[in-house]
Amino acid sequence: MVELRPVPVDDPVARELLTEYFALRAQSFPGNAYTTVFPSVETFTPPEGVFLVLYDDAELAVGCGGIRRVADGSLGGRYEVKHLYLRPETRGRGWGRLLLDDLERRARRWDAAELVLDTHHTLEAAGGLYASAGFREIEPYNDNPNATRWYGLRLAPAEGGETL
Template identity: 40%
Template sequence: MKNTPLPDDVGRIRAFNRTLTRRLGVLNERYLGRDRPYVESRLLFEIGADGATARELRQRLGMDSGFLSRLLRTLEARNLATTQPSAADARVKAVRLTRSGLAELRKIDALSDKLAQSMLDSLDESQSQRLVAAMAEVERLLRASSVEIAPEEPDGAGARHCLDRYFAELDARFPGGFDRSHGHSSDTSDYRAPGGCLLVARLFGEPIGCGALRTLARGVGEIKRMWVSPDARGLGLGRRLLCELEQAARKHRMRTLRLDSNGTLAEALRLYRSAGYREIERFNDNPYAQHWFEKALR
C-alpha cells in the first residue's frame, strides 16, 4: 500500500536535507579540509582496503557509469587508485587503492571521526543520546525506503542467491537440518509466468530478500520461499514482500492464498497471523511443514 505524504512532511524532509548537508560540509569543494570534494572521498571509502569492482561501486553509490569513470580517472591521476581487469574475469573492472590511496583513506577516516565527535561536543549527555538514537532511526528508515522489489526469473543470479541463503538458513535452524531434495525444493518452474512469479528485494542493488507465488488450483495460489536477509530484518521487508505477493495473486485472478511454515520460524508465524492468515488443516505433503495457513483475498 502506497503512503501519500502530506505537504508539511515533504517540507520537513527538505529542511532536514539542507541542514544535514550543511552540517556535514558536503557542499565544500575541500571536504574535511582535503584537496577533493565529498564525492571523491566517499569513493575512496567505498573502494576501501579490500577493493571493489566498478559494478559494485555503481550499485553502492547509485552512479551512472560515465560519472564513475570520470571520478576513477581523477583518483588514478592522483595516484590514489588503480583500475585493472579482474584476474577472475577480464570483463570485470577491479578497482584498488594504491599505497597513497590507503594512507589518504586513513586520514579521511580520522577526520570523519573528528567531525562526528564535533556534532556531540556542544550537546549535553541527554541531547547526545537523543541525536544518536534519532540518527540510527533515520538511517534504518532510509534503508527501508531504498529497498526495491521486482519480479525476476527464478534462475537469475539474484534469485539464486536468495534461494541458496533461504535453504541454508532452514538447514541451520531446523533441528534435523533441511534436505533440498525433499518436497520439490529445487524445482522453481512453478514460479514463472503465467502461473506464478518470484520477487526479489534489493537494497542498493544487492539482493536481500525474496518470495514466490505459484498456482495450486484454479483461483488458489500458494506463497513459497519467503526469506529476508538477517542484515535487513527489522525494516518491515517481510510484510512488504507478503503484500506484493498478494497483489501479484490478485493479478493472477487468485481468490485464495495458502502457505505453510515450520514451528521454529516464530517470526514468520507472527507475520502470517498478523497479516490475516488463519490456520487450517494440512493441505500438502511438505515433510517440514507444521503449520498451514489460508487467506481470502478481497
C-alpha cells in the same frame, strides 16, 4: 527506497538468495532433516507464478519470495507463497510485509480466491508476519515434510462475506 523486481527463479541473484535460505533452514531445522528442493522456472513464470527479489537502496539483493499456482481449493483459484526470505541483517524493517503484500496484490490480479502457505512452528517471526497479514491456520493442503503449520488467506469474499 527498496524495490521489488520479478526475476526468473533461476536468475543468479535469486539462486544465491535461495541457496542462503535453504542453508539457514537446514542448519536450524530440528533433527537436521530439512529437505531442499530448488523450484523450477515454469512454476514461477506468470501466470502460473512469479518470483521477486527485493533490493535495498544500495542495489543489494536482500530478500526474495514468490507465489505459484497450486490445485484449486474449496474457494477457487489458489496460489501458494513460497521461499519468503530476508537476509538476517535486514529483518525488522517491514520488508517481509512489503514482499508479502506485493505477492498478495499479484495473486489478486490473477483472480486468486485464496493464498496459502506452509511453514514450520520454529519460524516464530514468520508466523507472526502471516498472522498480522490476516492469514489463519488451516488444515494441511500438502505433504511438505518441512511443514508443521499451514495458513490461508481468503482473497475473494465467499457467499455471505465470510472470511477464513
